[in-house]
Amino acid sequence: MAKNTMLDEHYSKMSLMQRIAYHKYIYLILLPALVYYIVFKYVPIYGLTLAFKTYKASKGIWGSPWIGLENFHNLTINVGFLTAFKNTIIISFLKIIFGFPMPIILTLLINEMRIKKYKNVLQTIYTFPHFLSWVVVAGMCFNLFAGDGIINKFFAVVGIPQQNLLTDHKGFLGLLVGSAMWKETGWSTILYLAAITSIDTSIYEAARIDGANRFQQMIYVTIPGIAAMMATNLVLSCGHVMDAGFDQVFNMYNAAVFDVADIIDSYVYRITFQQTPDFGFSTAVGMFKGVVNLILILTVNKVVKSFGQKGIV
Amino acid sequence: MASLSRKSKLNSWNYADVIIFIVLTLFGLIILYPFYNTLLISLVTEGEYIRRPFMLWPEEPTLRAYWYVFKSPLIVSGFRTSLIVTVVGTIYSMFFTVSIAYALMKNFPGRGIFKAMLLFTMYFAGGLIPTYLLMKDLKLLDTLWVLILPTGATVNYIILLQRFFEEVPLELEESAKLDGCSEVGVLFKIILPLSLPSLATFGLYYAVGRWNAWYDGMLYIKDVEKQPIQTVLRTIIQNAAAVQGEAVGTDTDMDKVYAEGVKMASVFVTILPIMCVYPFLQRYFVSGLTAGAVKS
Incomplete structure (x- = not known):
């Protein structure tokens, strides 16, 4: 909430114009921000009208002729889009199914680690990949998993048939999920560990007096202590199913796995910049995603708030 | 436990x-x-x-691969571009974060509308094509500005920073004002010095984000000599197609150089700056995340 100053006794008696004059410096400070948001955020939102138009470069967004819902109608019968839509949801859910439990397991293990210095070193290592770009991670992955990469060389030695995970349908999905977990699991433990430190230590004392061993303390005290955060994270990640991870997919995929790996964002990019573009149709695809996203996020925010947690700020 | x-x-x-x-x-x-x-x-x-x-x-x-990398004009220009974008872009983003967070502390007429306008951009955006056409209309394509100007402040950070600002005792602000300090003076002399740790945290996030940005470079900049390092790196990795193992570029030196080695050397020099600061600044990196969760 906004702060009230002691000068506010006068303030409450002021007229609107006086209040505006009183805050003149605040408006001055905000002016650049206002310009920024209008130009770079709201003008593109206005540009979404393109989804209901057919784009004529000579006339711009404003002058291009309206065609109603035709772009959206084309969307429902476009095979490329429908595949991308399906892939987006499948990849998102695969990431949730495998990516959601891992940080919790890792958190519980870290919490039981007794050598504090070693624990800090490990946490520094675990959280580091979060700060790398997917360009970098994809580069490292290619080297490891390519047909002649070290993983395949290892497979050859132990007698597992060689396969190129980068071009194999199932293998590539596994690589997407695995590399996302490699990058983000450590970072996701931080919030859980913070939640554990806020558990009242007297609850542990009481459990110990009742004869609970370490494992029982974990099951009956630690896990219930972070259950609310687990639920929040799960619901929030369901709100992001339309974002299957453009940065990752776009840097890692190739034509051999388009059928299973092309997601809505990468599909929009490809049809716009790598084929003959239909800006109206591309915008309609983007807008469809945006609207579904908006509905999902507002819904999960409501759900999360209903069980007493703070939603996405 | x-x-x-x-x-x-x-x-x-x-x-x-x-x-x-x-x-x-x-x-x-x-x-x-x-x-x-x-x-x-x-x-x-x-x-x-x-x-x-x-x-x-x-x-x-x-060190042949590294020698090759540092001799490659694209990697050198990429580093230069990324360095400029990281420094200028971080200042640019911090300017918006601080100014908006400070303004939101005040109960000025229009505050509610402004805040709603801000929050809405978290949930909904114009998307690829309208944004691209805007950059084209603004004549920003193929300039350094397109890597800096469109990326403003992260709304989450603004709201967190506003909460930090509000923890500064009211009395300090009041007494500064009674001593004749203006609004802007209060911000610079009282509030910012007391919020240095959180400013450091958000500054680091912005800097890492700028350093890691590759998409805007690929989308808006066709002139490879103006592309940031991550976009250049992407070209090196993708073109030398891991799957096919072709050589990087057409430089004749490449015959003697191990293509995969050059790719990995490029990856390594790109992550080196983050690798060097991360262990020492980990505390700041982590505190940004926990601050949001612990405060309610």
């Missing part, structure tokens, strides 16, 4: 502790191995890699 672990001595370890130790160490190795592999490949010749793919350290290390 923490109090229990502190009390117990190392010699009271049981099987569970040993297993936990091993599992956590293994996970650490899984995180570290790709980096080590990258470093190894960048330091060996193709011949040595083919001879001893499972080497733990290089027998005849060579």
Whole structure:
């Protein structure tokens, strides 16, 4: 909430114009921000009208002729889009199914680690990949998993048939999920560990007096202590199913796995910049995603708030 | 739990502790191995890699790949672009974060509308094509500005910073004002100095984000000499197609250089800046995340 100053006794008696004059410096400070948001955020939102138009470069967004819902109608019968839509949801859910439990397991293990210095070193290592770009991670992955990469060389030695995970349908999905977990699991433990430190230590004392061993303390005290955060994270990640991870997919995929790996964002990019573009149709695809996203996020925010947690700020 | 672990001595370890130790160490190795592999490949010749793919350290290390990387005009120009964008872009983003967070502390007429306008951009955006056409209309394509101007402040950081600002005792602000300090003076003399740790945290996030940005460089900049390092790196990695193992570029020197080694050397120099600061600044990196969760 906004702060009230002691000068506010006068303030409450002021007229609107006086209040505006009183805050003149605040408006001055905000002016650049206002310009920024209008130009770079709201003008593109206005540009979404393109989804209901057919784009004529000579006339711009404003002058291009309206065609109603035709772009959206084309969307429902476009095979490329429908595949991308399906892939987006499948990849998102695969990431949730495998990516959601891992940080919790890792958190519980870290919490039981007794050598504090070693624990800090490990946490520094675990959280580091979060700060790398997917360009970098994809580069490292290619080297490891390519047909002649070290993983395949290892497979050859132990007698597992060689396969190129980068071009194999199932293998590539596994690589997407695995590399996302490699990058983000450590970072996701931080919030859980913070939640554990806020558990009242007297609850542990009481459990110990009742004869609970370490494992029982974990099951009956630690896990219930972070259950609310687990639920929040799960619901929030369901709100992001339309974002299957453009940065990752776009840097890692190739034509051999388009059928299973092309997601809505990468599909929009490809049809716009790598084929003959239909800006109206591309915008309609983007807008469809945006609207579904908006509905999902507002819904999960409501759900999360209903069980007493703070939603996405 | 923490109090229990502190009390117990190392010699009271049981099987569970040993297993936990091993599992956590293994996970650490899984995180570290790709980096080590990258470093190894960048330091060996193709011949040595083919001879001893499972080497733990290089027998005849060579800096050829790094020599090639630092001689490559694209990587040098990419570094220069990214450095400029990181410095200027971070200041640009911090300016918006601080100014908006400070303004939102005040109860000015229009505050509600402004805040709603801000929050809405978190949930909904114009998307690829309208944004691209805007950059084109603003004549920003193929300029450095397009890498800086469209990326403003992160709304989450603004709201967190506003909460930090509000923790500054009201009395300090009041007394400064009574001493004749203006609104802007209060911000610079009282509030900002008291919020340095959180400013450092958000500044680091912005800097890392700018350093890692590749998409805007690919989308808006066709002139490869103006592209940032991550976009250049992407071209190197994708064009030298891991799958096919073609040579990087057309430079004749490449015949003598191990293409995979050059790629990995490029990856390594790109992550080196983050790698160098991360262990020392980890505290700031982490505090940004926990601050949002603990305060309510």
